[in-house]
Amino acid sequence: MLANLFTFFAGALFVLVFIFFMMHFIQLFNLALTHGADIGWVFLTVLKLLPDIFSLCAPMAFQLAVLMSLGGMSENGEVMAMRAAGFSFGEITRPLFFFAAFLFLVIFLFTNWVTPKNTKAFFDERNNMRGHINKILLEPKTFIEIGNWSLYADYIDSKTNHMTQVHLISKDDKNALSSKINAQSGDVNLTRDYLSLRLFDGQMQRVSADNPSVIIAANFKQYHVTFPLIVKSDRASRVEEFTTPQLFSKIYSGALDAVTRAEYKTEIATRQILALSPFILVLLSCPLVFSLNKKAGKAWGMLWSIIIIFSFYMLLMAGVSTGKKYEIFAYSAPFLPVVAGLIAARFLWKTKLKV
Secondary structure, rough: OHHHHHHHHHHHHHHHHHHHHHHHHHHHHHHHHHHOOOOHHHHHHOOOOOHHHHHHHHEEEEEEHHHHHHHHHHHHHHHHHHHHOOOOOOHHHHHHHHHHHHHHHOOOOOOOOOOOHHHHHHHHHHHHOOOOOOOOOOOOOOOOOOOEEEEEEEOOOOOEEEEEEEEEOOOOOOOOOOEEEEEEEEEEEOOOEEEEEEEEEEEEEEEEOOOOOOOEEEEEEEEEEEOOOOOOOOOOHHHOOOOOHHHHHOOOOOOOOOHHHHHHHHHHHHHHHHHHHHHHHHHHHHHHHOOOOOOOHHHHHHHHHHHHHHHHHHHHHHHHHHHHHHHHHOOOOOHHHHHHHHHHHHHHHHHOOOO
């Protein structure tokens, strides 16, 4: 039974993880094309989401594996043979609950600690990429935008990147001083992360924004300046980026408003439900498969799998919505699919299997 279960579980998990992985990969790949990142960066960044994708897909893959493996055993008459040999339904399904316990431990660890840290790293990488200046094309007699500066050169050697008659102008209105740099010649070194200029025989001028009559000027033989092509910007942290201990700390710090507290409490409860979901799904699946006739097996197993998963996550969404709206129910409302699943499972085990 464990061999069949693991085979179906691995296959279903691979398909589901691949689908979710490619969804994120395509979205990030489009961003990478816009900002000039390579495919290796995209792949390594999306890998950070694997614990989150696993926590979401593993319960669905497990529930499908249970129905498919037990459905196959039912088709082959193995369940009937085991019952005739004196095995109870509890003994037959015991390996399934052991596997559910293993998934509970893994998902519990992921959702409460691993996934938040990886999610934060993912959003940090994506935010940094959005701050990356697009690929710069060095062309003569053209104003080249480099962040808050404009670069102009009469001539640029395409092989050596040597320039003549170089003009560099600051266009940042926030600075107290605006700057202008003119040079007879210069060399440029362009990499993925920065653009470096080495200018020769020129003059630098800085003009006060408050008093344009004040000008600071200096001649130079050689002047070196580097422009980072990655502009880091601050962003607001999302609730899913905090570990569960961090969420508890923020909730009871007294610094949050009621809406934010409700959101944080709901997030904590949702993480525990994802960990508990394998138990609920296997409790619902077993009596349904055992009560089907031999010919129904896998076909009905697939149908019931879709119905159970859809119902479970619809109830979860309803509970999460209620918890975020009413803080008093923030911890309890998300457990709606767990309570409903236990009630339904008790009814099925009692009516279908007489247990």
